[in-house]
Amino acid sequence: MKNTNILLAGSTGYLGSYLLKVLIEKQNQVIAIARNPNKVEHRNEDYLEVKQAEVTNPETLRDICKGINIVISTVGITRQKDGLTYMDVDYQANMNLLKEAVKSEVQHFVYVSAINGNFHRNLKIFEAKEKFVDALKSSGVAYTIIRPNGFFSDMKDFLRMANSGRVYLFGSGNQKFNPIHGEDLARAIVDMLDENTNEITIGGPDVLSLNDISKLALSALNKPIKIVHMPDFLRRITIWGLRIFTSAKTYGPIEFFLTLMAEDNIAPPFGNRHLSDYYNQEAKNFI
Ligand SMILES: NC(=O)c1ccc[n+]([C@@H]2O[C@H](COP(=O)([O-])OP(=O)(O)OC[C@H]3O[C@@H](n4cnc5c(N)ncnc54)[C@H](OP(=O)(O)O)[C@@H]3O)[C@@H](O)[C@H]2O)c1
Known part of the structure; x- marks a missing residue:
């Protein structure tokens, strides 16, 4: 894919910044929208224009497409930062973009949901994301829904726990998944722009259990292998309690991680970046 006009929303995030890098590398003309343009890491006058826009405010998106x-959107709440709900951002902000895309007869809209989101609509995050997926599918615009496994950026939680000397897991720790590096995923997405793929589930090259990941994190920090297995009913009580006593803004991200990590989530593998290398690199920031 070369010299295509692409609007990228989410370019200041983990995946978005790799997408921007790869899109520019492949000489596409990119408009990156950001609420804070100073956060956009890449600069390239030949291929990139950065526009200030607030995806949650449709006025600022007028004629943006x-x-x-x-259009590629990675906009979504991963960690709650600004008090908005998943419905405000993962659903409504993406709807604001889609409305502009339809108006301007954009040919293709690429949206990043997550692995098995369509089977977990009871979770707050997926209630919003999959509502957008439904709207995109019926919009008349050609679409690609990306369903990635966990990102390496989110696997840093294990390093943080490991840094305290122990990793705490619910259940046996044998639940398996294949997390993916942002750059591998970005390359897969950009490669796919030429194809008519409607929906794809994708993960990294290594299938790892939670125990494996804990060991990698502890080893990267040169800590002895200490993994504490807590009974799974505590996980369920935690989700239940948080749902009762906190707002969706608090419990949403926690129920998402605690639910997906309680089951195997193995996606078709892609890429060549390994979590062990990522941990060895990131561990330097912990020392
Ligand atoms: N992390 C994972 O393990 C994982 C796994 C599967 C799927 N996903 C999905 O993949 C997508 C990208 O994830 P990521 O890790 O790259 O996320 P991220 O680093 O948190 O980036 C999210 C992007 O959305 C923007 N955004 C968030 N809230 C906003 C708001 N209220 N107004 C305007 N912009 C807002 C952010 O802009 P600012 O920089 O201005 O905040 C940022 O550009 C998300 O939809 C996520 O749910 C993530």
């Missing part, structure tokens, strides 16, 4: 062929 004029002349655009493809």
Whole structure:
């Protein structure tokens, strides 16, 4: 894919910044929208224009898709930062973008949900994300829904726990998944822009159990292997308690991680970046 006009929303985030890097590398013309343009890491006058826009405010998006062929959105709440709900951001902000895309007859809209989101609509995050997926599918715009496994950036939680000397897991720790590096995922997404793929589930090259990941994190920090297994009913009580005593803004991200990590989530593998290398690199920031 080369020299296509692409609007990228989410370019200041983990995945978005790798997408921006790869899109520019492949010489696409990119408009990156950001609420804080100073946060956009890449600069390239030949291929990149950064526009200030607030995806939650439709006024700031007016005509943003004029002349655009493809919209890619990685906009979503991963860790709660600004008091908005998943419905405000993962659903409504993406709807604001989609409305502009439809108006300007954009050819293709790429949206990043997450692995098995369609089977977990009871979770607050997926209630919003999958509502957007439904709207995108019926919008008339050609679409690709990306369903990635956990990102390496989110696997840093294990390093943080390991840094305290112990990793705490619910259940046996044998639940397996294949997390993916942001750059591998970005390359897969950009490669896919030429194809008519409607929906794809994708993970990294290594299938690892939670025990494996804990050991990698402890080893990267040169700590002895100490993994504490807590009974799974405590996980369920934690989710239940948080749902009762806190707002969706608090419990949403926690129920998402605690639910997906309680089951195997193995996606078709892609890429060549390994979590062990990522941990060895990141561990330097912990010492
Ligand atoms: N992390 C994972 O393990 C994982 C796994 C599967 C799928 N996903 C999904 O993949 C997508 C990208 O994830 P990521 O890790 O790259 O997320 P991220 O680093 O948190 O980046 C999210 C992007 O959305 C923007 N955003 C969030 N709230 C906003 C708001 N209220 N107004 C305007 N912009 C807002 C952020 O802008 P600012 O920089 O201005 O905040 C940022 O550009 C998300 O939809 C996520 O749910 C994540």
